Amino acid sequence: MNDEEVVAIIIKELLVIMPNASDIASETNIVRDLSLDSLAVMDLVMALEDYFDISIPLDRIADTETVFQLAGVVQSLQTEVRA
Amino acid sequence: MSILKKFEELRGAYNHVKEAGNDPFSVCFDEILSPTEGVVSGKKTILLGTNNYLGLTFDKQSIETAVSALRENGTGTTGSRIANGSYGWHARLESNLASFYGRDHAMVFTTGYQANLGIIATLAGRDDHLVIDADSHACIYDACKLTPAPVTRFKHNDPNDLRTRLGRIKNNGGNIIVVTEGIFSMLGDKAPLKEIVEVTKEFGAYLIVDEAHSMGVLGKHGRGLAEECGVEDDVDFILGTFSKSLGAIGGFCVSNIADFDLLKVACRPYMFTASLPSSVVASVVTALEKVEKGELLREKLMSNARYLHSKMIAAGFSVGPDVSPVVALRLQSSEMAISFWNALLNEGLYVNLALPPATPANMSLLRCSVSSSHSKIQIDKAVALFTKIGIEFGVIEPELLAQFG
Ligand SMILES: Cc1ncc(COP(=O)(O)O)c(C=O)c1O
Numbered sequence: 001m002n003d004e005e006v007v008a009i010i011i012k013e014l015l016v017i018m019p020n021a022s023d024i025a026s027e028t029n030i031v032r033d034l035s036l037d038s039l040a041v042m043d044l045v046m047a048l049e050d051y052f053d054i055s056i057p058l059d060r061i062a063d064t065e066t067v068f069q070l071a072g073v074v075q076s077l078q079t080e081v082r083a
Numbered sequence: 084m085s086i087l088k089k090f091e092e093l094r095g096a097y098n099h100v101k102e103a104g105n106d107p108f109s110v111c112f113d114e115i116l117s118p119t120e121g122v123v124s125g126k127k128t129i130l131l132g133t134n135n136y137l138g139l140t141f142d143k144q145s146i147e148t149a150v151s152a153l154r155e156n157g158t159g160t161t162g163s164r165i166a167n168g169s170y171g172w173h174a175r176l177e178s179n180l181a182s183f184y185g186r187d188h189a190m191v192f193t194t195g196y197q198a199n200l201g202i203i204a205t206l207a208g209r210d211d212h213l214v215i216d217a218d219s220h221a222c223i224y225d226a227c228k229l230t231p232a233p234v235t236r237f238k239h240n241d242p243n244d245l246r247t248r249l250g251r252i253k254n255n256g257g258n259i260i261v262v263t264e265g266i267f268s269m270l271g272d273k274a275p276l277k278e279i280v281e282v283t284k285e286f287g288a289y290l291i292v293d294e295a296h297s298m299g300v301l302g303k304h305g306r307g308l309a310e311e312c313g314v315e316d317d318v319d320f321i322l323g324t325f326s327k328s329l330g331a332i333g334g335f336c337v338s339n340i341a342d343f344d345l346l347k348v349a350c351r352p353y354m355f356t357a358s359l360p361s362s363v364v365a366s367v368v369t370a371l372e373k374v375e376k377g378e379l380l381r382e383k384l385m386s387n388a389r390y391l392h393s394k395m396i397a398a399g400f401s402v403g404p405d406v407s408p409v410v411a412l413r414l415q416s417s418e419m420a421i422s423f424w425n426a427l428l429n430e431g432l433y434v435n436l437a438l439p440p441a442t443p444a445n446m447s448l449l450r451c452s453v454s455s456s457h458s459k460i461q462i463d464k465a466v467a468l469f470t471k472i473g474i475e476f477g478v479i480e481p482e483l484l485a486q487f488g
Contacts, residue, residue, distance in 0.1 A: 037440045042236060046217070049235075055251040057212075057233030081253070 001078070006071040013047045014067070026068040048074060054081055100438070103418075104425040107436040117141060118330075118456040123428065129461050131451045132435040136300050136408050137380045138456025139330035139373060145366040152365035160358045165348065167357075172364040179371055180335055184306055184321060188343035190336045191364070193356050195295055195324025196222040198334030200229060201352030202322055203262060203291060207232035210257030214248060216240065216264065216274070218443045220293065223262055232257075239267075239443065242278035249286045259288035265297030265308035269442050269450060271409025273297070276312040284317065291320040299328030299374040300408060305381060325363075329370040333359050384408055384455035387462060391453050394466040399479035411437070412449045412469070414478065420447035426472045432465050 011024045014034070021034055030036055036044070045056050048070075054077045064070045100107060114122040118138035121128050139145060156170055164173065173191055180189035192198040203226035207213045211232045215223055218239040227234040235252070238244035245261065252259060261283045263274045276292070283290045294307035302310025307323070309315045319340060325333035336346075347353060373380070388408045395402050401413040414420040417438045424436040427449070435450040442448055449469075453462070473479040 039440050039445075042217070046236060046238070049248070049251070053251065055233075055235050055248065055253070057235055058227065059233055 001075070003068070003071055003075070006074050007067055009051055010044075010048065010067050010070055010074070013044055013051065016047065017044060024067065026066070026071075028067050029065050030067060030070065031065065052078060054078060100421055103421045105428055107421070107424060110428070110433065115140075118454055119458075119461060121433070123431075123433065126431050128428070128431045128433050129465055130433050131453065131457070131461075131465050132433050133454065134296070134327040134452050135330060135454045135456070136296075136328040136384055136452070137330070137374065137377060138454045139328070139370045142330065142366075142370060142373060145330065145369040145373070148369045149362040149366035153360075153362035156361035158362075159360045162357055163354060164358045165354045169358065170361050170364070172361045172368065173358060176364050176368050176371075177335075179368055180337055183304075183371060183375055184337045185315070186321075186337040187339045188337065190343070190346060190350075190353065191359065192334035192336070192353055193359055194332060195322070195326055195334035196225075197352040197356065198322050198324065198336055199223055199293055200226045201350040202320060202336045202346070203227075203260075204229035204352075205346060205350040206289070206291070206320070207260050208257065210255045212252050212255075212257065212259045213262065214245065214252075214259060214288070215262040218267055218269070219262065220264065220268055220295070221441070223264075223293065232260075240272065240274055242275055242282050245279060246282045246285070249282065249288065259283075259286055260291060261288050262291045262293070265292055265294040265301065266407050266409060267443075268296055268409065269437055269446075269448060270403035270411050271296075271407040272403055272405045273301075273308055273407065276308050276314055276318075280312075280314045280317040289319045290317065291322060292318050293322045295322070295324045296327060296407075296409060298323045299377065300381065300384065303378065305374045305377055325367045325370075328374060329367050331363050331367045331370065333363060333367060380455045384453070387453045387455065387457050390459070391451065391462050391466070394462070395469065398466060398470045398473065400469065400473065408453045410451045410453065412451070414447045414449065417447040419476065419478065420449060423472060423476060423478070424449060426476075427468060430468050430472070432468050 007026050014024055017040055045061060049056050052074055056077060060073050064073055112121040112123055118135045118140050119130050121130050152172060177189040177191055199222040207230040209231040213232050213234045215236055216239055217236040235248055237248045263279055266273055292309055297307040299305040301308050309318045320336055320338045322336050325331045389406050391410050392402060392406045395410060403411045414423060420436060427434060437448040437450045439445040474481050
């Protein structure tokens with residue numbers, strides 16, 4: 001799966017959590033632009049774990065801010081699983 | 084820029100809550116008359132939000148032993164167990180806790196928060212993996228910040244989800260540690276511990292259970308959910324607090340694990356804080372004896388819990404799934420919960436206001452915790468107040484009430 005596809009999935013899952021959010025894009029800052037609280041971010045991670053069938057430890061997302069960065073974490077974890 | 088500017092949003096939320104009347108985060112009791120009654124702003128108030136499950140805060144014997152220990156050993160220990168030494172009462176409580184649970188080892192902490200923080204964060208090392216229930220208490224989440232181990236959450240009280248998530252963890256040669264609670268503090272629901280034990284065993288994982296709200300409350304002898312479910316041998320570490328059913332303050336861990344004594348020189352939230360004063364420890368020693376022989380108290384507690392739970396359902400309120408001493412009412416919005424909470428307090432009933440993000444699934448809750456010391460009259464009065472205000476605020480409908488009689 002390429003960057004764009006992972007970004008699209010993350011946006012789709014974000015819209016499940018906040019159906020009224022508009023204009024979520026690759027560069028959207030999940031916490032600042034969408035005012036997602038920490039619990040909502042962790043629930044998003046849970047949904048992504050299920051979608052991609054991987055484990056995303058919370059410390060791995062500590063420094064991620066944008067949808068794009070989160071997609072990068074998902075991709076590197078996918079590679080680790082395959083490795 | 085002010086150093087507190089980062090809390091601007093919190094300031095907004097806090098002001099919003101305070102504007103409705105009383106400040107729920109700093110209610111002041113002018114007097115505490117008994118485990119179930121106090122005085123707030125000059126008004127006699129029923130206390131239905133104290134976690135004082137067995138009503139032991141005014142237990143005569145506990146007070147007497149505390150007072151004599153206070154005279155014997157003074158007001159404080161002025162230091163930590165490792166640097167400044169233990170007192171006889173600490174050793175006695177640890178030995179009594181171990182035998183109460185039928186375990187080899189016990190360790191006493193200054194608070195339940197520190198027991199969770201310390202044990203969880205110390206057990207989980209870099210190569211291990213912590214897996215916690217998604218609705219875990221704040222102290223378990225804080226432990227996750229302190230540990231170098233990766234952390235994953237599983238869906239609240241869902242053993243199948245736990246199995247799925249454990250299956251995804253890559254083995255780094257370390258251990259997997261699963262954490263859950265006996266009774267969950269907000270909704271009063273219990274963990275499906277038998278099933279969780281099965282799943283943890285499948286993966287050879289360790290299991291920690293925080294029995295903060297279930298110690299003294301569940302199980303024939305008051306040993307909590309693990310006793311009630313018959314799985315004590317399969318729970319590797321039990322954590323708990325003295326601040327609820329035991330009516331004092333402090334926390335503990337019990338276990339059969341070999342080399343347990345190492346934790347006393349590895350666990351920083353144990354090592355680098357002052358130990359409990361003898362007076363507190365002495366009262367806990369006495370209260371623990373009451374808990375051990377507390378079958379009657381537990382019967383009374385559960386009968387009060389069933390009564391309150393069923394009365395609230397009959398009145399038309401939406402409550403948590405399990406009957407337990409924690410009875411949480413779900414309101415449509417935090418505004419409604421705040422106004423409702425204020426109205427109750429003004430009428431002489433104190434419960435806990437619980438708002439997101441401290442609640443599961445963003446719920447706004449009025450959380451009641453019942454005690455074996457509550458009389459039927461007090462519970463009836465509380466339910467009547469809830470009903471009156473509920474109708475006034477349009478939370479429940481009077482017709483529904485007539486049906487239930
Ligand atoms: C589930 C749970 N664990 C731990 C604690 C912390 O206990 P303490 O208040 O004794 O520090 C609490 C309550 O505060 C709790 O509800």
